[in-house]
Each structure stands twice: as structure tokens, then as C-alpha cells.
Amino acid sequence: MGLGCLLLTGDAMLLEVIRTNFSAARIGIELRTDAASAIELSARRHLDSFVIDCDGVSGAMDLLAAIRSSRSNKASVVFAVVNAKTTVSMAVEAGANFVLGKPVQDKPLRGILDIAILRMEREHRRYFRHAVDVPIQLSCYTGATFAGKIKNVSEGGLALNLFGSAPVESVVTVQFELPSTDPQTFQAKAEIVWNDAFAMGLRFLRIEPGCRSFFEAWLDSLEA
Structure with missing residues (x-):
């Protein structure tokens, strides 16, 4: 490992x-x-x-x-x-x-x-950060949404490239489809720990119930 x-x-x-x-x-x-x-x-x-x-x-x-x-x-x-x-x-x-x-x-x-x-x-x-290329959506408490692509992911967070402007809030809701033959939706609250004009890093604060087991299985598949 x-x-x-x-x-x-x-x-x-x-x-x-x-x-x-x-x-x-x-x-x-x-x-x-x-x-x-x-x-x-x-x-x-x-x-x-x-x-x-x-x-x-x-x-x-x-x-x-x-x-x-x-x-x-x-x-x-x-x-x-x-x-x-x-x-x-x-x-x-x-x-x-x-x-x-x-x-x-x-x-x-x-x-x-x-x-x-x-x-x-x-x-x-x-x-450990796995390199991936997965579409993601960020939502703020105001209702504003932002799109991007995940460039690497770990059990504790992820980094993504943004399409357009960045959220101004420090905490966002993230949502993306876990790639598989039977895709599952992943949702979590995350803290923005760094950002620049084109990218940002997020740390998961709370993963929604029912998502964690599918998320961990996906990470396992990335290690295979």
C-alpha cells in the first residue's frame, strides 16, 4: 500500500x-x-x-x-x-x-x-489521493450551484477543477455519481480548505447515510 x-x-x-x-x-x-x-x-x-x-x-x-x-x-x-x-x-x-x-x-x-x-x-x-475524472456539482445554502470535475479523491476529501466562478461560502453540499455498472449518487457536506481561480480542495464534514458503503467500495475498486 x-x-x-x-x-x-x-x-x-x-x-x-x-x-x-x-x-x-x-x-x-x-x-x-x-x-x-x-x-x-x-x-x-x-x-x-x-x-x-x-x-x-x-x-x-x-x-x-x-x-x-x-x-x-x-x-x-x-x-x-x-x-x-x-x-x-x-x-x-x-x-x-x-x-x-x-x-x-x-x-x-x-x-x-x-x-x-x-x-x-x-x-x-x-x-491517499486517487486520480479520477468525474463530474461534480456543488450547492450553497443560498441555492446557487457550481459545476466542475473531480481530479483526485480520498476517503477524507477531494480536489476539483471548476467550470466558472467559485462558491463564496466555506461549507457546500457536494453531489456526484459513483462510476460503476450500477451508479449510485454520493452526497456530502464539505468544507472548502483551499481554492484558486480554477480549482479547490474540499474536506468531507458529513457523508450522507447510505452513501458511505458505496463510496468506500468505489475507493477499493480504484486501488485494485
């Missing part, structure tokens, strides 16, 4: 054990050795998981705080690695899902990964 992880550490031994076990689970690693660049990367895009060397990198706990306060990564899986200074309870209270002590051993790490990977896959699916 192409899962990814940001690893913050300057410890060669920790890097080796994480890289070996995560690679075996088909999880790609992006390495950062300083907290500032790790925070900058986490602010720019979604990552499925993080491994943070809490006591081995200055400012590492600032990364954990930034992750949990961000919109795109607040639900990502965080593995905290501690070494005496940071306690297990401190790491958990800061937002870590799993805590490992140094030196990290293969067997306990694999056990945690078996549990964590399902959640990581869920996060990946929520953010």
Missing part, C-alpha cells in the same frame, strides 16, 4: 533496527536528524507514522507536539523511543501511541508493528 514513516534520530543503531523491521513490513523510511527539519516536513504533508528518538535529538518532543496539533497528522501513529530522560508516561501524555526503550530490540518492535500497521493503513487510505 506504500506506507511511509518519518524517523527522527541521529542514532545509527536505532536507524538500523527501524529500517530493517519497517522495510520488512514494506514501510518506507524518511530520515531526519534534527527536529527543525522534521517539524517542517510534518507541517507540509501527511505521513502515516513517526518514530521519534525522544532523548537522542534536541527538541524531539517539539515534533511530537507539532504532530498532535496539526490537521493532517494528528491521527498518525507515533512510536516514541525513550532512554531514561523521557518516561513512558511522559511520552504517552504527549501523544505517543507506542513507547519503546533503548536499545530497541527486533522482537518487541515486530509485535508492536503487527498492531500498528492496521491503523497506519487506515490513515494512509484516508489521505
